[in-house]
Amino acid sequence: MPTIAWRKIAGLIIDIMKTSITKSSLHPMYYLGPALWGxxxxxxxRVVTDLTKKDEFWSGGIKIHLVGLLISVAxxxxITLLWRRRLERTFAATTSTAQNVWVEYLIAIVQIMAIFNPTVFVFEYFGWIYMGDGYIDYMLVNAVYIPLFLLYYMFLRNEHIDKNMADNRIYVEQIKADKLNTELQLLKSQYHPHFLFNALxxxxxxxEExxxxxxxxxxQLSELLRYQIYNVDEKVSMEQELAFLKSYIAFQQQRLTERLTVNMDIDEDWTGVTVFPLxxxxxxxxxxxYVRGQYAIDICLKQEEGKIYFRITNSLSEYSTVKPAILFAESPESGAGLSNLKKRLALVYPQRHTLNTQVDNKHFFAELILNM
Structure with a gap:
């Protein structure tokens, strides 16, 4: 066999092994497994083709069989690289472990045949391997490799399922830790609240009267603080939450210019609807x-098909910086603003909420959708 061909095959195997190694810190079998399986x-x-023909095992010359072995390993x-990438995309698209299993295996069969058979044909054409019985040997190769590699695909799939389960356990533990930390911060904020109310x-x-x-x-401030301190752990009725929001808006309006306009479009009937507060x-x-410019705030709160839609827009001055609003929308260090809101939504409405924000030179827009 020409030296250049040997180098190409060896280089291909080494490159793929390096890719597997750099992508994973898992057990060594993660990147040695494909070689052993090949x-x-x-x-x-060889057992199927040689012994069934009553030929001597590994007959035909050691060089030919080593080339075949390298082809199998490569x-x-x-195929491992292709399948692991496909499994990552498949499992990222859905949380179910039983999604279109038959389609997955059908695609795997097509990939096996589409990659392996042309490779064997090319190597035979150049005389690097020997397929003595022509199409019969090709049938034997497919009859052996397709079931073996479907079994291998099952192992890779189970490996990915195990990894997802481990990642989910880590995620759940992280959520628990975040929840405990949130509860701790809440306890700190509630330290002697009666002192605050007595002071007010x-x-x-x-x-003076x-x-x-x-x-x-x-x-108003006393009632707002009382609601924020004592009504944070359990769901409240939307009537309670709306009463708080209207009081909060009225309180905020008192400290701002009379130019401020607040437009509210809120559904009236919220019977039986509950929500986590704040x-x-x-x-x-x-x-x-951050309201500037025309000093206008538009608030919309609706319910539709089992979802709560909350939208709010505030005007901005096209001549002033919009950096504060952008920071609120994007920065992970935005303090008690969006950052804390995102964490709380992940705790109380996991995978059941959508939060979108947009900003331009004249408006800042935020939308929160909750699946009831």
Whole structure:
């Protein structure tokens, strides 16, 4: 066999092995397995073809059989690379482990035949291997390799399922840790809340009776804080949440310019609908914080086909920076804004929510969809 061909085959095997090694820190069998399977498959083929013909095992010359062995190993690495990539895409598209299994195996059969047979034909054409009985030997090769590699595909599929299960366990543990951390932060924020309410009560009575606006603000603030402290762990009715949101909006309007316009389009009937509280408030707070330009905020809250749709838009000045709004939309370090909201949504509505934000020179838009 020409030296160049040997080098190409060896180089192909080494490159594929390097790719497998660099992509995984798993057990050595992850990248040595294809070589072992290729060697085992070739020897099974030799048993079937030689012993059934009553030929001497490994008859025909050691060089020819070594080339065949290298073809088997290289093919196994190539097909392993293709299948692992396909399995990653397949399992990423759905959480089910039983999705179109028959289609998967049919595609695997086509890949085996489409890659292996032309490879064997080319090597035989150049005289590097010998297929003595022509199409009969091709039939034997396919009859041996197709079942063996379908079994190998099953092993790879189960390997991927095990890996997904391990990743899911890690994800669940991470969610538990995040939840415990959130609960700890909540406990810290609730430390002696009665002191805060007593302090507000003291301030309330220190305000002159004639200053009704200040007294009203203190009352509103007290009720808002009470709702935020005591109603965060369990679902509340949408009527309760809407009452809080309207109070919060009214409180925010008091401290802003009279130019501010707040337009609200909210469904009236929320009978029987419950929701985890304080999921809309961060988005409303953001709108009040960054509203500029025309000083307009549009709020829409609807329910449709088992989903809650919340949309809010605030105007921006085309002459002022929109960096604060962009930071709120994209930065993972956005403090108590979107970052905390995303974490809480992952805890209370895992895979049952959608949060979108958009910003341009004149508007900031946020949309939150909850699957009830």
């Amino acid at each position: 060697i085992a498959s070739f020897n099974i083929l 093919f196994c690495y190539v 009560n003291t301030v309330y009575f220190q305000i 004639s200053n009704t606006l200040a007294k009203k603000s203190v009352e 999921l809309f408030q961060p988005l409303i707070e953001n709108a009040f914080k």
